[in-house]
Amino acid sequence: MIKFTNVFKAFPKGGLALKDVSFHVAKGEFAFLTGHSGAGKSTVMKLIYADERPTSGEVRVSGYNVNEMRPRDVPLLRRKLGIVFQDFRLLEDRTAEENVAFALEVTSARSSTIAARVMRVLTQVGLAAKAQAYPRELSGGEQQRVAIARALVNEPTVLLADEPTGNLDERATRGVFQLLRDINASGTAVVMATHDLDLVRQAPYRVIELQEGALVYDSAVDEPRDQAAAP
Amino acid sequence: MNLTLREAMLTFKRAPLLSALSVTTIAFSLFVLGLFGLVVVNLQDALRAIEERVEIVAYILPGTPAEATAQALKDIQAFPEVQGANYVSEDDALVRARAELVELRDVMEELERNPLPASIEVKLKPGFRDADHVSIVAERMRGFGFVDDVRFGRDWVENVDRLRGLAAAVGIVVGAAFAVVAIIIIGTTIRMAVLQRSREIAIMRLVGATDGFIRRPFLLQGAIKGLLGGLVAVGLSFGAYLLINRYLLQSAFFTNGQALAIVGFGAVIGLLGSATSVGRHLKRV
Numbered sequence A: 001m002i003k004f005t006n007v008f009k010a011f012p013k014g015g016l017a018l019k020d021v022s023f024h025v026a027k028g029e030f031a032f033l034t035g036h037s038g039a040g041k042s043t044v045m046k047l048i049y050a051d052e053r054p055t056s057g058e059v060r061v062s063g064y065n066v067n068e069m070r071p072r073d074v075p076l077l078r079r080k081l082g083i084v085f086q087d088f089r090l091l092e093d094r095t096a097e098e099n100v101a102f103a104l105e106v107t108s109a110r111s112s113t114i115a116a117r118v119m120r121v122l123t124q125v126g127l128a129a130k131a132q133a134y135p136r137e138l139s140g141g142e143q144q145r146v147a148i149a150r151a152l153v154n155e156p157t158v159l160l161a162d163e164p165t166g167n168l169d170e171r172a173t174r175g176v177f178q179l180l181r182d183i184n185a186s187g188t189a190v191v192m193a194t195h196d197l198d199l200v201r202q203a204p205y206r207v208i209e210l211q212e213g214a215l216v217y218d219s220a221v222d223e224p225r226d227q228a229a230a231p
Numbered sequence B: 001m002n003l004t005l006r007e008a009m010l011t012f013k014r015a016p017l018l019s020a021l022s023v024t025t026i027a028f029s030l031f032v033l034g035l036f037g038l039v040v041v042n043l044q045d046a047l048r049a050i051e052e053r054v055e056i057v058a059y060i061l062p063g064t065p066a067e068a069t070a071q072a073l074k075d076i077q078a079f080p081e082v083q084g085a086n087y088v089s090e091d092d093a094l095v096r097a098r099a100e101l102v103e104l105r106d107v108m109e110e111l112e113r114n115p116l117p118a119s120i121e122v123k124l125k126p127g128f129r130d131a132d133h134v135s136i137v138a139e140r141m142r143g144f145g146f147v148d149d150v151r152f153g154r155d156w157v158e159n160v161d162r163l164r165g166l167a168a169a170v171g172i173v174v175g176a177a178f179a180v181v182a183i184i185i186i187g188t189t190i191r192m193a194v195l196q197r198s199r200e201i202a203i204m205r206l207v208g209a210t211d212g213f214i215r216r217p218f219l220l221q222g223a224i225k226g227l228l229g230g231l232v233a234v235g236l237s238f239g240a241y242l243l244i245n246r247y248l249l250q251s252a253f254f255t256n257g258q259a260l261a262i263v264g265f266g267a268v269i270g271l272l273g274s275a276t277s278v279g280r281h282l283k284r285v
Ligand SMILES: Nc1ncnc2c1ncn2[C@@H]1O[C@H](COP(=O)(O)OP(=O)(O)OP(=O)(O)O)[C@@H](O)[C@H]1O
Pocket: A011, A012, A013, A014, A015, A016, A017, A035, A036, A037, A038, A039, A040, A041, A042, A043, A044, A195
């Protein structure tokens, strides 16, 4: 599904963001990506959705080789992924419904099926009642639910969430996290970058930890470690 | 397609001020171009009036049989360069001379015999009224046995040629300069519209929109802005034309085709400006 093999990433300005990172996320898995700020979590995400290419090593994502994929294949890859960010990234002048529908429209889905699928995912995230609301009329938690609905509407095999709870209070965080767990339970793989260690401890999921660009711990490979000793 | 249209129209709804500014900028750039166009159009009219007077006259030897001249007239009329040819008989020539040369009327009254020759007057089609073609046709007319002499104002024709060359050169150079300025201004305006929506473009890409999908509404929107700007520019030019006619001098306006060309030019620059702006933007991010 997602496979990093000896991946290095250097940015033109700035040092090595990733150093020799290898891991594999299987279909239907839930993996946390943790680490301090600047550790390289977002860089891993960007490599997965082909916003960046590895400097060396290999990144494979649901059948695509990110190293050498043609630019025109990038949109096709992204339609197989759902992506959620800390800052929601909704289109401000479109309603919740239109924001979600938009992700389907770009795939030239038939308009007859769009409305039904949009309502289904909005219901799934618990926002059917606010379908006509604009992002500014929604709370942070609600906006993130719209973003998740948008990520889900293409029925992705992987949901990427880069600090999805970073801007949310505790209650909204719990709600969004539960939603991600439900999504995973229904078969979608989830990769969630976070430095909220409380969340990480709450759930029995895989943990991949980065430190200054290096993968220092992977619960799927390494010995389980003492929770208290975790950073 | 209707999705493209919806997205393009959404821009006008979402950023009405910037859209209006774009259209205004395009309109004024094209208006300046249009004013220059009006000057060119009117100069061309004046030049055409001068060209009208280019004429070739073949004098016919006295005693030439009427059938021979009639046949020659038909032949000349059939020349591809010739618009029309007239036979002027000796008597006609005399009548004309009397009317035109009032000072010599007395002298002419006393003449026993008409000294004026018959002639064939030839006018060329527009596009052939230059020194080269005039000489060629004159030479061909000299080939008729009964033609005594062929005249055309060589200096006159050459001056007309020079004037035409000058007008074309100035028209092309200044027109191109104005057009380039219009393109740059319009391109910058459209670039602003693209930059204003860079966040949106980034989001579109994130959800898997192809570059073509992102580009299409911009192209349409650019073309529409250019089209509207062109329409306003033609309207402004028409206003200017009315004022000029009222207070300055009698002048001509664009033909429908020329007005349409201005609007079309606006649409094309709007389209190309958007294409390059979006293209560059998409390549950069
Ligand atoms: N486009 C870029 N150009 C140059 N350097 C970059 C770029 N993007 C990231 N970096 C650098 O790469 C390193 C890793 O950044 P990254 O955003 O992946 O960290 P992160 O783990 O997501 O941090 P945070 O928790 O703060 O989001 C940082 O040192 C950052 O400065």
